[in-house]
Amino acid sequence: MIALNLADGINIIRSHLKTAPNAPGVYRMLNQHGDVLYVGKAKNIQKRVTSYTQVNRLNNRLQRMVSATKSMVFITTRTEAEALLLEASLIKRFKPHYNVLLKDDKSFPYILLRTDHKWAQITKHRGARKHKGYYYGPFANAGAVNRTLNTLQKVFQLRSCTDNTLETRHRACLLYQIKRCSAPCVDKVDDTEYGDMVEETRLFLEGKTSDIQKKFAASMQTASDEMEYEAAAVYRDRLNALTQIQSHQTIVNAMVDEADVIAAAKVGGQVGIQVFFFRAGQNWGHRAYFPRHDKSEDTASVLSAFITQFYDNKPAPRSILLSHKLDDQTLLAAALTERMERKVDVTVPVRGKKADTVKEAIRNAKEAIERKLAESANQTKLLEGIAEAFALDAPPDRIEIYDNSHIQGTNAVGGMVVAGPDGFIKNSYRKFNIKSETLVPGDDFGMMREVLQRRFSRLLKEDSDRERGMWPDLLLIDGGKGQLSAVWETLDELGVGDVSVVAISKGPDRNAGREQFHIRGRSTFTMPHNDPILYYLQRLRDEAHRFAIGTHRARRKADVKKSPLDGVPGIGPKRKRALLHHFGSAKAVIGADVRDIESVDGISKAIAQQIYDHFHE
Template identity: 35%
Template sequence: MTELERKVAGLPLSPGVYLMKDARGNVLYVGKAVSLKKRVQSYFSAAPKAVKVAALVRRVRDLEVIVAASELDALILENTLIKKYRPPYNVDLKDDKNYPYVRLQESRKYPRLEIVRRRRQDGALYFGPYPSVGALRETLALLQKHFRLRRCSDRQFANRTRPCLNYQMKLCQGPCCREVDPVEYRRRVDQVVMFLRGRGQQVVDSLTAEMTSLAADQRFEAAARRRDTIFALQKILATQEVDSAAGDDLDVVGLAGDENQGFALYLLTIRGGRVVGGRPFAFPRFAGYAGELITAFLQSYYDEASVPPPVVLIPQAAGSHDLLEQWLASLRKRKVSLLTPLRGRRAVLLNMANDNARAFFRQQQQDAADLQQVLAALGRKTGMKRVPAVIECVDISNLQGDFPVASLVCFVNGRPFKDGYRRYRLDDIAGPDDFAMMAAVMERRFGPGNEREKPDMLLVDGGKGQISAVSRVLDRLQVEIAVVAIAKGRDQRGKKSKTAVDRFFIRGRKNPLAVHPHSGAYLLLQQIRDEAHRFAVSYHRQRRRKDLTESALLDVPGVGPVRARRLLEHFGSLQGVRQAGLESLENCPFLDRGTASRVFHYFRS
């Protein structure tokens, strides 16, 4: 009996959470169970298993369990551990940061609307997430235009001495520099909040009553402004109409796929009887069944997104159905019902979500098949004996040798794999020596002590010189992988040109490969190179900005690296430190009065 088998045999019958790990101790899957022993034993039984589950079990080498006091405690603990470890076989909504929210700080006297990418526990109101940032910007621009809320940041608002261009264009009331009735401003904020919560028709009714009253008082200009706002809001509402029960607040989850092919979900968001959003989610590696996926998805989504609505429609019963309702109710502070309607208007909505999920799933399947064909063609073109399923790409970024950094991005089956991304500082390389920097990255990526699995192919941004630098290190480390260099195309004068065709070189071959510029392999390698370049440049700019900002403060007598960082954290930026008054600086707990005075006068000398 192996050590793993002994652990499984000795598990308790209590509720709890189990963590499945691979040979390196990486967490592959986190699950919960009413009975730990029965649940975990089911994975290792001889009964037939779904493809994804069988793939998971083959990789499991160790097991850790945490006994919980109740099944609800196990549900909450499972969600916490999934967020902590982000296992590959669980639901992972990490990329939700790509979907925007609208944030409004109600505690401000004159709050503003802003688009953010992450929802924080800071007491502000959040609306979303929204599927399209473009459509969201258009909607907010319209709301800003007609309700005239301020757009400037809090720092700009606090330091402005005269109204900005938005005030001159009558897009803002100018509360930064003139008296604006806070009660009237708050009334407008409340109308915007009501609209964003899906109560658009109530806002229209309220504005209509205001328009009628203003017209009766012969205040025709103000009444005309209300009329224009009503028309604009009605235009938005007309595009959101759906045949739903009047005034319903619903989230509708559609499902497609199965345990062997993976799953896709589609979330339809309905507020006030109107569609306000729809989003697809792909789960190609989820190692569980449909009911478990629904539970895991709702846990992950509502833990990060807005407060759940009173009703969530689901295509079938979720795992731990009653406990999940209880947990959702704890987030909403009121009852939440999980329903699977079979007839009526709600059944129509559920069918709509299922249709969208099926369409998205078919597209995902087709895209995956197309990418496999592209990868197979790439493998043949570069002389590989297998399909390059895992491709890593390295790019260098520096400014004449200053602030040198490198990026490494990873693509799995033709798609970005963010867990495989790495960034490197290359401070020990003197001068702008790309070859030495590339060699240093190879040492750190493939040298002794690095236990990460090797890719099938390594792509480097450059030409034959970069390939030679990389090959020397790989030969010395006895690493056998395919290496491809992608060099920018050149015009007839030999200068780099964006319109010229890129050239590709492979390890051990003098002449460039013949790759058609419109082929899938060409476009995929370009995409990977561009992603590595983006990642490297963003890190280089971040590092340069940080170093230059800190160095400006280090010129102040009595300010060292620690105080410089604390000043930047306290005031938010170098501009914030520059604009800080003497009293604000003296109130900093980490500055004495003398140093505060020197900082204040340094930026005014």
């Protein structure tokens, strides 16, 4: 059967060779559902695709891929470098099964020094660069940014508050009292002095710390000579704070001024990658990655695929230092240079301080993958224990945990979290805003029915043959027999009878450690209070509880922010702002007469009457 499928796949690929272009570009292999199996780039698409028809040159993995291929799509590009960048973008979009895939691709935090306001603001920033100013980063994590910002406030005392807060303050805030802000909001500092602090901050973040230190030391000495001891103490404290920052951000050799060091190590068939960030001669942290790949992939090919995906949505530094020589290293440098519109060097240092830095990154990569494998082994044991405890046929690959949250029926939401062999799968979490208008407020059973009905109706529609890995092996429900019955009623109505369901309730006195487990057709049971499986199940339940409560609070907070003016026809943000500035509150608008409303800038007589009628039908 496998040979027959392989023959079919080769024939399908041959049929597409007739339309395959003799040009650089990207090709996609699709299965019978239209899902992307593989994304590849080529200098010549037709020649590259032809290689898939030569059976003797295909390893087992490629044979499986060709066997599943039912269609192909081609996209041409101007250059091979463009094809490389497009390939990375499509891999991240479609997440093909047969590609190396960067799974954790969160954006990095930056420090933003805004210059689009009279009083420049310093703050943490993620996402699109919408504000005019200077962006410094990336930092490896939010903690590194927060520590740096905290100390920068001590040293340079720039404002961190929003523009709205700045413009509405009438007296200095607590940050001024504890010497973390110079309080430009209430004129505690003049334009010139504040401008100097902004320039000093910029110079420091660009690595010119010695100039700042010399300036502070000279100012401290001058103040001391003139017996202005309070001013001298201020400069002394600033110098101490600068030293504190430098102790957290180790100054490295000037040869590594702006660079990312990317090192890979392979342990037990799994490649781990460590990325170190150096900017302005400072180490701004490092982060570990564990890309998904087939065990037959060599370390260099995994590293190459990782780099193209890593920089798909991030600016590349001027220098990238690697642990392994790549086959497409020159092409990669050309592609990143084209994207950044400035030269980007991609090199493998062999001696000197750069090579020492790469060796340190390799050591960190190896330690990270060893920790990851140890955690995976422990996770495997836990899943095997769950299979034994709940009489499952095999350890579950996908566990879905459900919980609901509301306050007396208001802002009701359901939450679903997902766990598997690699821990929590956060990009698979889902929230369900309860929509039914027939539910009695606080009906937990009804809420659970709605959540499961929506979840499995969609599954039956999108993955009816269960080939896409979207179906759970186990449902864990936060609740007792009532919730269990509600879930099974829903699943039976949908014709889903082969999914294992377990409800977990707090047990007597709602004490952790005395949880009771409910399974259809089986008596309620408990586990020993010191059983690692019980601890793991508690973690799963608590994560679902945390997610559901967080979603509920976010929805409740959004409702609290709503104004009665939001529902008035013809009132947009601009008129709403004008009304609130004029009257001070929505309540005052509701109590005003037509003539008072009409006196507001931008409100015509007709609009004023419309507002009045809305609240006085």
